[in-house]
Amino acid sequence: MKFKKHLSLLLVLLLLMSAFAGCSSSEPAGEEPSGETPAPAPEKQFVTIVTGSTGGTYYPVGTILATLWSEKLGDQGVVAAAQSSGGSIENLNMLKSDEAQLGIAVASLGYFAMTGEENFADNKFEDVRLVTGLWPELSQIVVTEASGINSISDVAGHSINVGGAGSGTEYGTLKILEILGGLTPDQYRAEHLGYSEASSAMQNGQLDAMNAEAGIPTSSVSEIFASKTAVKMLSFTDEEYAKLKAEAPQYGQFTVPGGLYPGLDEDVVTVGIKSALFTNASADEELIYNLTKTMYEYHEEIVGSHQALESVTLENAVVGLPPVPLHPGAVRYYQEKGIEIPAEMMP
Template structure:
């Protein structure tokens, strides 16, 4: 009887002790993405599902935009975020709109993986008579997108790749891509920026006799890289809407990013799971066919990799001396 009483007292006393930290498989993480229906939301939801199915790690997707998401990482209210590689550079270094948010210090974030390539350009209506970037000189071009930092950067980079600057055009403002498309549709703007496969561009094509993505030149990449090191030229084969022949477009990766103090184990588990099951992403969206393990590590990274990710990549033999040198250079760029 006394033994039973002692056991009961021990169990009762243990129930009053604080719970041990949850394991990676038990924890619920939060991922910030763009609004519901946007590509980043679709991609974030797909990765969340794959990690949940195979690692038992629940990742809640929060579609509230990066301007809202990034400040919440410091308080651990958000753990992961989907970012374009050019926007990641600006967020990490505290440039552009993120300079005001961080007083120039930037956000303490780390890259988990480089994802799919997103080829983009200024595009025009099929009935506009505009065939190349030089035809845009003096025309109305949507370059300002409010707090949409990736669009603000990309629209200017694409213009520079075509041999122009914003001084060569009339700058038009729009809050997002749907509004920019509406302005072009209504002939209140002559061109707007966007990537291949954006659904809103189909509406523009239907209303204005098709669309055309303008081709980037090959002479202005040093100037493009002054905007961001994230960009590189990529030839898109004829076929997609707006691509009438093989066309070189300004391209950057979409990335999965974590707060710097996410545990090494959690970062490792996420990277390992997506690496091993990347083929399951493609059925969830056509563009996710390009989110493959062969692209996860690359010198186009614009922020340092997370130690947990590096640990996994070293195990797979894809973390080279060049990557370590690039990592060290990125770490030194951070303002104190």
């Protein structure tokens, strides 16, 4: 009898344990265990793209690109963000020190960084690599009517915002003032403000002129033309362009169309240099390949976000750029798409 009693108790315990195990199972009721292990989440890849002043073109376009990359490559772990900065020279230095993975800069400055010329004479960056060309950076020299400035040489004795310290705008403005105006820095008062700050200073009567070297339209230039302050944009003659190009061959001739800004009724002939997206040679090849591919495969989704992006096309990706090597990840994508790459730009 005792044996039967013990057996009965054992069976009850086994039934209870079986029921408990069934209730605690992670499989839904009525379904067989899948036997599959969930795929591990992809490792995060943080991508910082350094840009420029918030009132220029670099920052808003950098934000557009970062948003696109995070959205389209998020399932691969890519988390991209744009960071405002002092501009081209600072961006290239941040790429050199691995403080950022991508940076927008005036294309010619990337070449000077690689060769150790101009602003990089003591700070050579041989590992700089191109990802793609972007849009032309147009020099937009805006002056107040009250200043009486009608030409580059007239800037003498006046205040002018030459761009943030270490920016491509500063480099370009000083070149223009020197070559076309015959001016040295002691002949004018140079300010180093962001574009938006310069626009406000002009409206407050604290600044006579500013140069916004950026893709058009530029928000800070729109702001000053829409204000109550009477302003105009200086135009370059063919002779001035020829003189500038003779000493700085990286410049091209461009037009700011009349009507682009409030009160700008006629076309303004100006000069500009193509900008580009740079990285470090040490950047992961697969990452750069995916970033480049996504930028162009989804170009139609972002082109309406900023007018400067209309110039950024796959056909022009390696056109009009200095002989800086492309990153292997970018090369792989361009070769897949049949883009002819100049021999001097091969890594």
